[in-house]
Structure formats: structure tokens, C-alpha cells
Amino acid sequence: MSLKTELSHHEGEITPLESPDRFLTAEEKFPHINRSKLLRKCDLHIIPMLAVLYLMSFLDRGNIGNARIEGIIEDLNLTGTQFNWSITVFFFTYCVFEVPSNMLLKHIRPSIYLPSIMVLWGIVMTLMGIVNNYAGLIACRVLLGVFEAGLFPGVTYYLTMWYCRSDMQYRQAMFFTAAGLAGAFSGLLAFGIGKMRGTAGLNGWQWIFILEGIATVVVAVFAYWALYDFPENAKFLTQDEREFLQYSLEYDGYDRDLAAKGASSNQPVGRDNSNDKEFVWQAFKDVQSWLGALAMILIVVPLYSLYFFTPIIVNSMGHSVAKSQLLSAPPALVGAIANVFQAYFSDKTGKRFPFLMANFSLGLVGYSLCIAYGVKRIWITYAGCCIVNLGMQPCFICFISWISVNVSGPYKRAIAMAIVIGLGNMGGAIASNVYRAPDAPAFKQGHTIAMSMVAAGMAIVIGMYLGYGFVNRRKTKNMLSGKYDHLTGAELARMGDRSPFFIYRT
Template identity: 35%
Template sequence: MEKHDIEVSGSDQLEEPCQVVQPDKIDLDDPDAHLSEAEREKIDKQLLWKLDLKLIPWLSLLYLVSFLDRTNVGNAKLEGLLKDLHLTDGQYAAALTIFFVSYSVFEPVTNVLLKRLRPSIFIPVIMLIWGICMTTMGLTTNFSGFMAARWFLGLTEAGLFPGVGYFLSCWYKRSEFGVRMAIFFSAAAVAGSFGGLLAAAIAKMNGVGGKAGWAWIFILEGLVTIVIAVASFWMVQDFPDSATFLSEDDRKRVIRRLSQDKQSSAEHEEFKMSYFWARYKSTKAQLLSVPPYAVGCVLTIGIGVLADRTKKRGLCNIGVSLLGIAGFSMLIGAKSPEVRYAGTFLGAMGIYPCIANTISWASNNTEGVYKRGVTLGIIIGWGNLNGVVSSNIYRGRDAPNFFPGHGTVLGYLIVFLLGGSILQHVLLRIENGKRVRGERNSWVEGLDAKSIEMLGDKRPDFLYTL
């Protein structure tokens, strides 16, 4: 099971690194052989700066757009999505989850397509299609159409993060790759920071063209994605051996420095079925990850229904977190593959329901469209930052036990999910008690009805959802 989809809604995982090309298979002519070490170092720094400016900013923009497109469904919910499409909370939870099902299922084949079609074709094409999917989400009128749009959105977005990760690994040394990937990934936090405000502004178009505000969020952001996708046909580069922005000498420099770093795929390589079969084990692992996701999906819907009926979202988080703790304890302590696989089910069941439930909990306890939008943006953006953690704690050298990774997630579950939910529940219960007893009535003394209404969740008569 992939770590990122268990931990947060927008985290991702890279495909395996480029295969090593033997030195005699590429042109290793050194255009700087006659230069001193200091001169060579200066040229190398200039080359690296040129690569950074040409590759990183645009790719980061693409990831920012992808995160806006996958998380704006929460903003649309605030603008009446559920009411207009007649969705239950369980159906909404299912629509959130189905994105990650298609996203994870189709990840294994994306880098094969990236290599075969070239980045300058593959990335803009999938972006164009997901922009269309996003736009159609604003045209849906029922649950079935909405689910279909979310499924295809996950399918088409599946290629971006692993594709870009693979792509960048074919341009940079391993010692240079991490910081570039971190910069690229940080676009998710940026998207979470202002996505709510952007959606709130777009929602002011409510009624324009007979469309609701939530529909315009999908339509306009989808159209922006399409425009950026078209521009990407010119802005996204190919692999170093055919990059048009590099001189012939610079292409040799890039290929040479990667070869010295024991990397390759900087040059063109024909696709062969033998490469696909060499991925059989990882593909099988991806398929084995589907059942835990499915079980997690079912429980997510069940918890959504239960939390709505009982109004005890914190207690629901506490309950399912115990499942996650048990699951990751099994992953750490068990020796049997069967027991560990069972642990992945409990791990998914302990984390997936908490994502939608926590977002709902925060939404329930925040009054005011803008405040709620900003709050959710911060929560989602902060959650996505955990992808930086997960990309560093699950290391290849720790296979097959991955104790550092599983241990870190277990610590998160105990301290933040279980402990944080207990703390939040207790504090909210105490605050509700003070409001019921009238200890907060002084907040509204001397205020008129309008001013009291503007206090939002700071009104003394506002009781928090526990």
C-alpha cells in the first residue's frame, strides 16, 4: 500500500528511479576537458541554474493547479453542492474516496506512457483531459455524473506527480534531486493556502448563466487548467538528449554528470515489453493495495453517516484511530506477510475515514464563508505538507520492513490523531459548557443583532460539534 494515500489526500509517491545506462551506450565526450577545475565548477553551477529556471517553476505551477482541482470539491460543498445534487454525506464521502481509487490504480502505468509519449506530450495531454473532467464536474446534475467525473479526474491526475518525479530524476543528480522535488511539492501548500479564498471569490458568480456558485468553481478552475495545459505543449521540456533549450555541449554535460552519478534515461530509449514485465512485482503490489482502499472507502462512508447522525465527529476520529494504531502496530511487529497485509487494511480503515471526518469537523465548527474557506485551506495545505515527511521516511534501504516509516506514522496516529482528537473533543466540550452556563454572554453586551451575527462561531449561542 502506498504511504501517501493513507496519510493525506494529496500526497504522492515516486516511481522507481531511472535505470543505469552503461558508459559505452552514451556519448561521454567532455566539452570541458581543457578547463581547470574551478572553471568546470563555474560552468556546472551555471548549467544547474539554467535547468532550475527552465524546469522547476512551470512544473510547480502544474502541481499547484492539480491540487486546486482535486481539493476544490470541499469549497464547492460549502457553496451548496450537496443540496443541489441531492447528495447524502455518505455519497459525498464516496465521491472523495473514488478519486484516490482511480489515482492509485493507474499510477503504475503512467511512467511507461511518459517515456513512450515524451513529457512534452504526455503531461499536457493528461492535464488537458483532467481540465475537461474538472469543467464537467460543474455541469453534473446527479450523484452518478459527479462520481464519474471524480473517477476520471483521479485517473488523469495520476500521471503528474510520479511523472514529474521520474522526469526530474532524469535531469538532476541524486544529491540535487531532493530539494527540487521539495520545491515542486511545496506548490501543494500554496494551493491549500489560497484555494479557499479563490473559491469564495468565484462563488460570487452564483446565478450567472443559471449556474450555482459551486458549479462556477469547477468550471472556471477547469478552464484555467485547460489554458495552462495548452501552454504546456511549449513549456514542458523533454529528456536531456532532445531538450531544445540546451546547446549541444550542455546536453553532453547533463548526460555526463548523470552518468557519473550512476543514472541514465537522459537519452531516448525505446519502450520494450521486457521493461513492463520487469515491473510485475510492483504492479502486483499496486493491485494488492486496491482491497484495503476499498475497505477504507466503505468505512469512510459508514463513519460519515454515523458522525452526521450522532454529531460526535471527535469520538468517531478517536474510534477509527485505534484501528489505525492496531494496523501499523501489526506492520511493525508481525513477521508474517499475511498478518502485515491485514495490518494495511486496519491502517487504511484508521486513516481514510478521518480525512473526510476531520474536514467536516473543522467545517462544522467554523462560521462564515471566508473564515471557513481559509480554515479548510490551511488544514488541507498543512496536511499535504506531510507528503514531504512521508517521502523521506519510507526509504528503499529500509525494505521490506520499513520500520522508520511505519514507526513515524504510528507516532502520528497516537500523538496527533488519537491524542489531538481527544484534546480537541475535551476542549470543545468545556467551551460548550461555558456557553450553556452563560459565561460567554459578556462577548455580546452592547452589540446590536447585526454585530452579534457577524461574530460567527464566537457567538455565545454557537455550540461546537463534538
């Protein structure tokens, strides 16, 4: 079969190019479609619902920090490190179940699968409000990890089935901004819900779990109706709009400018959409998966540690419980806003690495202020927490986007992203033990550990950047030498991001 073929969106079907002389972009093939308007249309129908789902997810996993200053330790008679362990165990099951969950998502419609797991964790969250001992709390946190595991990697993969690489980070940021908003809302909600203390004989922390759990179930039921599956069956799109998106995604990894320099200048390379187990092994053997997971651990530690412990750090500065709940909101809100702005400019420039370097630098500056001033000047320390959020919240989604646009092939990407996010979230288990009660009120050791993680993450990302540049140069050299001229379009498609026509984004 000639390389001058076009892989259709349907598995295994290959149809000739309309023009054998040159490869057409989606804009050229569908000149009557306004790409910007179509993306905005997709955004309005897809992103808001996903953002609400993740807001509820992050709210439910992190509200235990608010519960602590509402009296959960005293009511359940928690001693020593038991509170920290109640946070930690969530991540054990959360990480283990992410890869199996994304494998399931390839076989179950997103509009069914995602709301279903949400209903389950909402029920668990509600039941957490009536536990009366440490064992019950641990059991609920373990189950919460099982059911929440599928959401973030599932949505990250799901978005790659709608948006091309150049549009990805902004959409992922809009979705992930819900995490920052959850951090802000968590404090505000806890402040309001805490006033129900004593109602029906329940303490404030119990009402936090019960009301937020019920809200999660309500949102999940609505999501069954509000979520769409994929472009090919989305009712809000016209037939031409569906074909435009499918065509754009099919050849998203194909570099026409690079191909035009070589002997095989007119070879359009699509993507292989099959669920072949070969792609599972490709994901596990890809160094991107493991370096990405290691870097993700190092990014997640400072991000989660501040999310879980900001109310506690603020409370240790001498503020009242109510004021601590309120003051825990601004740092998260600052990070959420920065996340959206950075993602917009990152997609606009097509760059990730320079923004990541700025993120890590802000993290180092913020922690330096926290370490240097501690409780001597609490407002400088508080500003340090804001600066860390300013850097590390955008860093998280920027890195996720960087990996997702550099792994090609839907099934391989689904597994690779689950590996990166699943193992990376083990950083949450570390984060839950970074800030210990004996280190209050300065928490110098916690800040120092988190700062060292930021520095190590920065070093790994620099290494990945240099590696991508080296591989891109080698691909160009091999392609120009005619090394791959004998391969068919289908064979090149199965190579995914290893194809000479796929250029890694930096």
C-alpha cells in the same frame, strides 16, 4: 568486453573510457562546468511549470470538499454516503491508469503527453459544474481520475531524467509543494468564488468547478510551449551542459568509493536506457515496489483525509461557511513550507530515514491532540491538524524520493514508481471514507483510524530501513569477494539497483 567501459547515453552504444586508469566524476570530466549554477538553471526552467501543473491537479481533485459547504449536497440531493463515494470513485481509475500512463510516457514526449492529459481533465472539471444529479457527478469524478492519473507518476519519473539521486528530494518537494499550496488556495479561492453564488443562476460550488476547470485548460495550453523534454534536447542548455547532465545521470548509481576497495576498482557501471520488457517484470518482482505501495497507502490516508475534510472539520467547529473556507488554508500552507525546508536538508545530508521518523512522530502527536480535545478546545484540535500537516506533507514526498533514488534503470524506475504511487493512491479511496457525517463534530473515529495508519506506516518504513542496510552489507561482502568480477559493464548495467556497485540510500 572489459568492465572498463563507459555506457553512452544512447541505447546500446558502448565507448571506451577516456582514461583506462580511473573513473572520472562529471565534475572531473567537465571542470569548467559549475554544477550548482547548472542545477539552478535547470530548476528555473523546469520546476515552476511542473509545480503549476500539479497545483491545478490537486486543486481540481480536492475542491469537492469546498463544494460541499457551498451546497452541492443539497442541490444534487445527495443522501447517505453518496458524497463520500463521489470522492472515492476518483481513486479507482486514478490508481488503475497510473502504470499504463507511465508506460505510454516512455514513448510520447513529456511536453506533449502531460499537457494533453491536463486539457482533458480540465474539460471534465468544467463540465462537473453543470451536472444536475448524482450519476453525472460520479461519471465526471471517474473520468477525472482517468486523466489525472498520469501527472504525478509521470513527473516523478520525468525528474529522475534530469536530476541525480542527491538532488532529487528538493526538486520533488518544490513540485509537490504545489499540493500544499493547492490546499491553501482552494479555501481562499472557494471563499472568493463563493461570492458569485446566484450569478447566471448558478450556485457557488458550480462556479468553483467551472472557473477552476477553465483555468486548468488555459495552463495546459501554455504548458505545450513551456515544458522541456530531456537534457539532450533542451535548448536552454549548452552542449557541454547537456553532456555534463547526461554523464552525471549515467553513473549516478555507481559508487566509486566502494568499487575502489575491491578487485574491480575501475569498473564504471552505467545504466541501461532500453525499453526492454524485462525491466517491467523486474519492477513487478521487486519487493521495493510492493512494500513501497503499502507504506504509501498508509501515508496517503492521513494526508488526503485532511486535505478533503479540513473545511468540513473546521465548519463542524461552529464556524461560518466563509470563515471555514479561510481557516482551511493555514494547515495546508504550514505543511507546504515544511516540505521545502525538510527536502533541502534531506538532500544536503543525503538521508531520508531520520526525517521520515520525525514526520511520522509529528503525525502521531497531531492526531493525539485531535482525539484528546475534539470540540472541547477547538483551537487545540485545529493546532493538531496543523501539526499533522507539518509531518505528513513532507513525509509523502520524502518517501517518494526515497523509493525513486533506490530503484535504478529508467524503465524499471518508471514502472516501479507508477506501482508505488498508483497502488499507494488507493489510500485516497480509504481517506474519502474516514471522516463520516455521523461522527461530527469531534470526528474521533476518523482521527483514530488516520493515527493508526501513521503508526503502521512508521513500522513498515523502519523495516525497509533495516532491509536496505542488510542488502548493502551483503553487496559489499560479495563485491569484495570477487563474486561479480566476471561480469561486463553492460551486464552490470542491466542489473540496475541489484548491481553490487549500487548502494541503497537510507
